[in-house]
Amino acid sequence: MILMNDFRAEPAELVQREVAAVEKVIKSGWYILGNEVKNFETAWANCCGVNYAVGVGNGMDAIEIGLRTLNIGSGDEIITTPVTAFATVLAIIRAGATPVFADINTETALLNPVSVERCLSPRTKAILLVHLYGQVQDMDTWVTFCKHANIYLLEDCAQSHVASWKDKVTGSFGAWGAYSFYPTKNLGAIGDGGAIITNSENIANQAKILRNYGQSQRYYHSELGLNSRLDEIHAAILTIRLDWLDLFAARRKKIAQAYFDGIKNPLVRLLAKPIDSKSHVYHLFVILCNERDRLGSYLRERGIDNLIHYPVPVHHQPPCRNMRCDPKGLFHAESYTARCLSIPCHPQMSDTDVNKVIGVINEFR
Ligand SMILES: Cc1ncc(COP(=O)(O)O)c(C=O)c1O
Structure with a gap:
């Protein structure tokens, strides 16, 4: 996996x-x-x-x-x-x-x-x-x-x-x-x-x-x-780990770049590219798909773990349901959390792993 x-x-x-x-x-x-x-x-x-x-x-x-x-x-x-x-x-x-x-911007x-x-x-x-x-x-x-x-x-x-x-x-x-x-x-x-x-x-x-x-x-x-x-x-x-922070961040950015270059599936959308190499450290790499849950299961069946950040916007969590929100509503947050999926993007991934993730996502129909 x-x-x-x-x-x-x-x-x-x-x-x-x-x-x-x-x-x-x-x-x-x-x-x-x-x-x-x-x-x-x-x-x-x-x-x-x-x-x-x-x-x-x-x-x-x-x-x-x-x-x-x-x-x-x-x-x-x-x-x-x-x-x-x-x-x-x-x-x-x-x-x-x-x-x-x-509410949020849909691009980021x-x-x-x-x-x-x-x-x-x-x-x-x-x-x-x-x-x-x-x-x-x-x-x-x-x-x-x-x-x-x-x-x-x-x-x-x-x-x-x-x-x-x-x-x-x-x-x-x-x-x-x-x-x-x-x-x-x-x-x-x-x-x-x-x-x-x-x-x-x-x-x-x-x-x-x-x-x-x-x-x-x-x-x-x-x-x-x-x-x-x-x-x-x-x-x-x-x-100790501070000594590895830059190296690990560089690897995360390289993986993200490979995803931007390689993921080409009309059913999958990527978030906006960062304005420069320092303005994103890729703690997570997130893709969007209208059939998010089916894509998540499909990836897992093929040995690719994934998570959702986040499946429920905070204002829909039971203790927060009566809290004040933008009077125009939180449409983008709600539609975003129904479509987002985080895919593996960590410094220990090999190029073979990264290519596998790209290939499997591109084959999703
Ligand atoms: C955006 C954000 N804020 C706050 C926290 C809370 O951090 P901690 O788990 O160290 O309390 C987290 C951790 O998951 C987070 O991702």
Whole structure:
């Protein structure tokens, strides 16, 4: 089976260095918020071109903590996309704020500014962009939009590790960016992990307090925080894996290019090509097909794994059914989620695997 991710096929040198890093942490006798976390935070901030990175427990907490650093909570609205991981929206709700859903562009599946405009209200505090599948688009538009509306620009970068728009990395355009290091992400730990990146010293300090029970000094609590700390073992693994991030991203881009060149089936549509080689890191490669479910089964029967990101738009999930949406509806999000299909696109795929995926898709009738 050509899998969606294949960690067991990773380079032996990477695995050896990871095992050595884990051994070092075990032997150090220090497991939470130590030097490994500090080192990784510095390395990740440098890689993203920002002043600060604060390691947290996972990507969802990164968003919740980020919102809380800005005092966004009860009574505040955050406009976001319904085509995202449920975690994006759950984080908004857990911070006490109210999500409002705008529609997407059909070419990219990213938020549509015209729809976002219709969702603005006096209670809007921020737009939470999701750089879905690893794409970053139109950041000049969003920066200007948020400036005019006098609201925060926030970025969910769980899928977009080091994707960049005009040489600025995702997460560095607004108040903060929230990253996930879930194992399948382009930069992943061997368990849960996340980080907030920011240029604001104040946001970074507040995030450090919130991730550790709201503790400003040991056993002194200025806030009601969370327990959401990045573990030393995961930080050590992430530091090692950072050395492979560019290489792995380059392989993902090469596979995506082969798909753009090779997939030629009138029943299958591809999303828009990125504007340049840095504005998409292909966390996922997604195709569209009116007979999506039949195509998914057909691929699996021929040894090609696939997934749907996402089968249900968030505003149709039971806990979110009464939430406010674009008054004109979310037609594009709804039709998109009925047609999208993610096909394998990971760094360990061989050229033979890639050619097989192309050939099998082209034979679908
Ligand atoms: C777009 C998006 N946001 C947030 C998250 C949440 O990240 P985590 O699983 O680390 O909490 C994910 C992870 O699946 C995601 O894809």
